[in-house]
Amino acid sequence: MNESLDQLVTLFKALADPTRLRMVGLLAERERCGRDLASVLHVSPATVSHHLKLLRRAGLVAESRKQPYTFYALDHRVLQDAVRDMVDTEKVQEIAAGSGLPEEKRKVLRNFFDGPRLISIPAQRRKKEIVFEELLRRLPRRKEYEEKQLSRFIEAIHPDFCTIRREFIMGRYMEREDGRYRLTEKGRAAIAEGR
Amino acid sequence: MNESLDQLVTLFKALADPTRLRMVGLLAERERCGRDLASVLHVSPATVSHHLKLLRRAGLVAESRKQPYTFYALDHRVLQDAVRDMVDTEKVQEIAAGSGLPEEKRKVLRNFFDGPRLISIPAQRRKKEIVFEELLRRLPRRKEYEEKQLSRFIEAIHPDFCTIRREFIMGRYMEREDGRYRLTEKGRAAIAEGR
DNA sequence: TCATTGATTAGATAGCTATCTAATCAATGA
C-alpha cells in the first residue's frame, strides 16, 4: 500500500536536483558514457557516479558496458508510468489514502461525502459510526458549544443538523448540560484515533 | 532558458517528500484546513505550514481564507502541465539542452547527428566546425593515437574516416608525427570549451 | 608486467531540510 508512495518519492527525489534533471535530459537524447556526462555537466566523475546511483535506484537508467566505457541511457517507461499517475486525480488521491485510513473507512467516506458535504446519513450501524466520527473531526474545535452554534457548524456539512446533533449525544460522542455541548472522552478519542 | 529547469526542480522538490506527497493526495481529494492536515499527517501545525510554503512555491496549492480556517486545495494545472512535459521525450531533451549549448550549436548537432552516429559531413564552414569539435569530444581520450586506432574510433561514428581524419589535421585540432596523432592546444581547448 | 583510462567507492565537508517548541499574529466571540 505504501510502496507506491515510497516509490514515487524515490522517483521525485531523483528528479529534484538540477544536475540530475539535466542528466535525464541528456540521456533522453542519446546514450552517453560517464566521462562525457561529467564533462558536459562540469562535475567530477565521482559526482556523476553518485547521481547515476540515485537515477538507477529510481529505475530511470539502462546501462550497457562497452569497455572501457559504460553507456547510460534513459529508460522512459518508469518515468512515463509514474508521471501518468500524477495526471490522474484519482490516482493522486490514492497515494495519500493508501497510507492513511484502512480500505473500509475510505470506501464509506468516499460514498457518503461529496468533498466538504455529507450526501446522506447512513442507515447501517457500522457505516453510521464511521461517518459520525468523520463529522466530529470536521467540527471547529471548541471546549464547549452552544446548541445554536453547534447546529450552525453541522448545517455547513448537512442540512439535517437536528438528527446529527442528537446522534452525537446518543452515540456518546458528546454530552449536554444546560443546553451546552461538550466532547466526551470517547469523542476526543475518536477524533484522535481516526487520523 | 534555464527557468524551466529551475521550475521543474522546484516542482519535483515539492513532491520529493512523503509528507508533502501525502498532502498533495489529501488536497486532491478535497480542500482541507491546516489543522486537519496536521492531525491527519501526525505532524505539528508548524510543520504543515512549512510544507505548504514549499507546495505554494511550486504553484501546487490554491487557498481560501474562511475565518478561523484557511482552506488549501490542490491546483492541478501546474502539476499536469509539468508532468506532461516529462512524458514527451523531446521536451525532456530540451530541459538539458536549454541549459547547455547555445541554440545554434544544438540545432546543427541535432541535424547532423543521429544519436551516436554522424549522418553526413557538413559543407558549410561554420557547421563543419561545430560538427568536428563534437567529433573530437566523442573520441576516447588518448595522449596519442596511432593512425589505425584513430581511424577505428572515427569509423564507429562515420564510415568516411579518411576525410574526417584529414580534416582534424587541416582544422589544426590534431597534429601528426611519425604516423602518430596528438591533440593540439586548439583541439584540447575545443573539447573543454564546447561543454 | 605495467601504464592508461573509465568507473566506483570511501571519507570529508559545507549547506540544505524536516521537524519540533515557543513566540507572535489575526480574527472572533464572550
Place this chain on the structure above:
DNA sequence: TCATTGATTAGATAGCTATCTAATCAATGA
C-alpha cells in the same frame, strides 16, 4: 477587553545530500 483558536514565523537541531579528492577496481594495450 481578554481568552480562544488557527496560522505563521523564529530559532534550534538532527539527519540528509551534493560535491570534492584520493584510493581502488577492472579491463586493455604496449
